[in-house]
Amino acid sequence: MEYLDESEREEHWEKIHEALINEQIDQFRAEFLEIHPYDQAKIFEEQPEEIRSLIYTYLSPEEMADVMENIDSEDVEPFFNEMNPRYAAGVLAEMSTDDAVDILNEFDKNKVASFLSIMDKESAGEIKELLHYEEKTAGSIMTTEFVSIHLNQTVKEAMRHLRKEAPDAETIYYLFVVDEQKCLVGVLSLRDLIIAEGDWLISDVMSDRVVSVGVTDDQEEIAQMMRDYDFLALPVVGFQNYLLGIITVDDIMDVMEEEASDDYSKLAGISDMDRPDDTAFTSAKKRLPWLVILLFLGMFTASIIGRFEETLDQVAILAIFIPLIAGMAGNTGTQALAVAVRGIATGEIAKQGKSKILVREAFTGLINGIACGILITIVVYVWKEDFYLGLLVGLSTMATLIVATIAGAMIPLIMHRLNIDPAVASGPFITTINDIFSILIYFGMATAFMNLLIQ
């Protein structure tokens, strides 16, 4: 890979640092501005405060905006606090509107208001508009810096307009065509524009089958759509197709990463994925809630087993298979859960129908239940030389796997129907629910067939 790795970054940093301590501003700017803003950001983030404050004086707000755009929006607040407020407001104004809004969403309301009050009117207006949109909707990830061209322009005029707008626009590779009312009526790729003759009309070369998203649409659905249709940018429209902004593919990649990370964390039972620089305390705090919930669910499980204390007193050996049965129930439930959550996320379940999925899961549970049940019966029989014990453990496993598989698939489907994010029905939750089912089945059967077990 030829982008800057750790050691190259250090090498660059040495040159940059030397320029800084010798206060050679030109030297610093030459070295720093030559590298990709992502690498600038990585170098910037590694610096101590006194060096950072030197950098603020050496870079224009516009240059600093490039750096800030490449830092995770959750991490930048301290940097903005260090800057003098007028400079900070300048940096925010120079950033892509969508990135500036992401950052301002992390600040408290008073601070946002004070930044907006010292910013130039135009930028402040654009930012204010976007601040209204709810998180994770099209509105919150779109940018208003796009190029739109008019239906009645010629190719040549559009090209001239494009050359002028190119430096400020997020992307110029998709051109959105609007009518008099600024309503979206068509789309044209730069590729099409380049191939077209100069005197043709835009309305003749554009495609009027333009795909757009609504401003309140969910970001995950938009990501899905962009991936399916291989778009580089999607227009966002409001009432009566009024063109409000565009969403570009680079922002969608961040959405995909965020959503994937989110689903993954929830499956593992972490409310919010740890950040690499979290302390042990922060990290413990994020994981503790699930552990406490599990603790009480575990107590409930314990009380259920407690109700079978008599059975357990008579046949103490029953206890040794508790982790086996509960573990298999938990796992098969998590498998079914994962399939259902992914199926909902990709829209495949909507297409196939919920009942079809549930029937399939029931049969999957049955097949695996029979297979594992027979295997366990044999293993326990051979090991403990007790056929009825083997049969009990085997039959319980079979019944448990069927119930657990159906539960694993059904719970996220029900949550989805109730408009709750199905990924919240995370792994540990399903696992514990299935622990309870499995123990009821296992001890229930043991109690019913007690006379066979204590012969």
Add this chain to the structure above:
Amino acid sequence: MEYLDESEREEHWEKIHEALINEQIDQFRAEFLEIHPYDQAKIFEEQPEEIRSLIYTYLSPEEMADVMENIDSEDVEPFFNEMNPRYAAGVLAEMSTDDAVDILNEFDKNKVASFLSIMDKESAGEIKELLHYEEKTAGSIMTTEFVSIHLNQTVKEAMRHLRKEAPDAETIYYLFVVDEQKCLVGVLSLRDLIIAEGDWLISDVMSDRVVSVGVTDDQEEIAQMMRDYDFLALPVVGFQNYLLGIITVDDIMDVMEEEASDDYSKLAGISDMDRPDDTAFTSAKKRLPWLVILLFLGMFTASIIGRFEETLDQVAILAIFIPLIAGMAGNTGTQALAVAVRGIATGEIAKQGKSKILVREAFTGLINGIACGILITIVVYVWKEDFYLGLLVGLSTMATLIVATIAGAMIPLIMHRLNIDPAVASGPFITTINDIFSILIYFGMATAFMNLLIQ
């Protein structure tokens, strides 16, 4: 959303179907070719075989290639089997090389050879070259249909070259600049080209700090890079920077989806995520391997509890807390695992250092262990009115949480060091390992302090 949803697709299909049964080829082509290839693919896939064979005769190989590019490469083999071989070879030849290669990778070798033998020489040659690259490397996802321009061309010449190449290239928005030896020396965005004056030299307007990837680089790292740097295309180079191909952002979105799905499945203990149209048998077969492994690990856990049978006989109540302690160990281990696997995937752990992460995880385990331990001691004491029992369960939980957290973080790190994909150390595996630790700790402590428990 304005792309075709289920009902719109059906509406379109009705018109298309009517044209087909009346054998109105022009009508069919007008309706079908007007919609996005993704929607064409969705409609095509839903048809019965006899209708599909009609479609093959109505569409040119080039038009069918667009349809096939929008179907998952794992699903297309039956369609190619239905086509007459010469038509099928034509379709493959007209597809993007990278997509054709993805499909051919699913076929058996003889069939690939027979398709290549009836294909035009040029396409066959391009495909053969790409078939050599290992799966999940840059080589396997790159395309050879890119536009390269020469160092010494003028902007005007480059623009003319571009207009000619545009219809066939995957993307024209990044232009890669090569020298006499076809080695990569620079990059230029179409945006820069459009703004530049016609008589300037490419070598003066290009950037020579071009980021490239090696042909054997891993696709996950490339996806990471594309996301960090917000590129739309990356050049792939071989020996001495020889330009071999490019990777475009739409393929990278598919890689991101694939990798996320992969990590998610592994955390849930599914070897390969179910496909929505899988039968219960296929689906059961995919999940069974993990269940059987867990079954034997569970037997091992059972044998460990069996060794404490004496303890269990004397204090049967111990059994009721087994699911609680094992469940919490499993969950805390999965949390630590998920954080470590994500950290490895995003490269953050390489940056922070493994030992730092392990120390943090140990402290995280200690904090949560103390918190949960105290809580459990109190709850059990209040519930069972037995202080020593409460203390035993509480202390075991504490020790278990510490060990399980460290194990959850350490196992993927060790696997990564051994060059095994850390995501293989999936949730159920860690859970079962931690079951064993937790039971050893719990019963070990119970046996040691037996005299306090049976007062």
